Amino acid sequence: MITLEAVSEPMSPENIEIQTSMMNSQPSYNLVVMGKALLTSEEILEENTNNFESGEKMFYIRKHDENIGIVTYLLRNPHDNYTWIGLLIIHKDHEGHGIGREAVELIESKLRQENVDKVRLCVQKENESGALFWGKNEYVIVNSSIDHRGNPIDIYEKKL
Numbered sequence: 001m002i003t004l005e006a007v008s009e010p011m012s013p014e015n016i017e018i019q020t021s022m023m024n025s026q027p028s029y030n031l032v033v034m035g036k037a038l039l040t041s042e043e044i045l046e047e048n049t050n051n052f053e054s055g056e057k058m059f060y061i062r063k064h065d066e067n068i069g070i071v072t073y074l075l076r077n078p079h080d081n082y083t084w085i086g087l088l089i090i091h092k093d094h095e096g097h098g099i100g101r102e103a104v105e106l107i108e109s110k111l112r113q114e115n116v117d118k119v120r121l122c123v124q125k126e127n128e129s130g131a132l133f134w135g136k137n138e139y140v141i142v143n144s145s146i147d148h149r150g151n152p153i154d155i156y157e158k159k160l
Contacts, residue, residue, distance in 0.1 A: 002099055004059040004071065004106050010048055018060070020044050022070050025092035032126045033151065054078060056086055061103050068094040071107050075114060082157075083111060085121040104137050112160050119160060122153040 007015055020041050023030060027037035034043070052058075054074060061069030072086040085107065090099050111119055121139065123130040124147070131154065139156035147153050 002061055002063045002068070002102050002106070004103070004110065005062050007058040007060055010052060010058045011045065016041050016044050016048070018067055019048075019070060022067070022089055022091050026089055029089065029127065029130075032124050034149070051086060059107070061090065061099065063094070063099070067091075068099065069103060071103055073107060073111065073119075075116070077120075080120075082118065082120045083114075083116045085119060100133060101137065108158075108160055117160055118157060120155055120157045122147060122155050125152040125154060 009015060010019070020039060023044065024038050030039055031037050051072065051074075055076070056072050056074045058070065058072045060067040061071060069088070069090040071088045074084045074086055076082075077084045088100065088103060088107075090103070108119070120142070121134065122145070123134060125131075125144075134156050137158070139158045141154045142157045143155040145153055145155060
């Protein structure tokens with residue numbers, strides 16, 4: 001069983017270190033999204049600054065008192081007023097055991113408690129495993145676009 005734990009100070013050095021470790025356990029994801037396999041703490045800090053200024057919330061995915069993943073969401077994206085899941089990443093050592101699916105169920109439950117009835121996210125077109133994962137979790141493509149880094153993306157949506 002997993003739990004979600006709100007990260008109250010995502011910009012603290014300790015939390016930046018945890019996030020860097022999580023992100024760098026998935027170098028193929030980083031390569032598709034950021035254009036490089038390993039990210040620095042400074043890059044994580046810069047990404048966080050942009051996201052948290054918009055109101056994004058971060059949660060650690062925990063199992064047996066260990067952080068094994070990260071999920072973020074933004075209740076109201078200022079660009080389109082939709083709720084967006086920004087990131088769902090599971091540490092490489094814990095993938096393939098249904099944790100991602102469990103985390104999706106937990107975050108969707110949390111969003112329903114916030115009276116959210118529809119949620120969106122984006123997947124880079126090169127991220128085939130991400131597209132397969134979100135499709136299995138009943139997210140459907142509603143649009144295509146380019147992200148702020150110039151990556152082609154599909155925009156997924158699910159009614160909660």
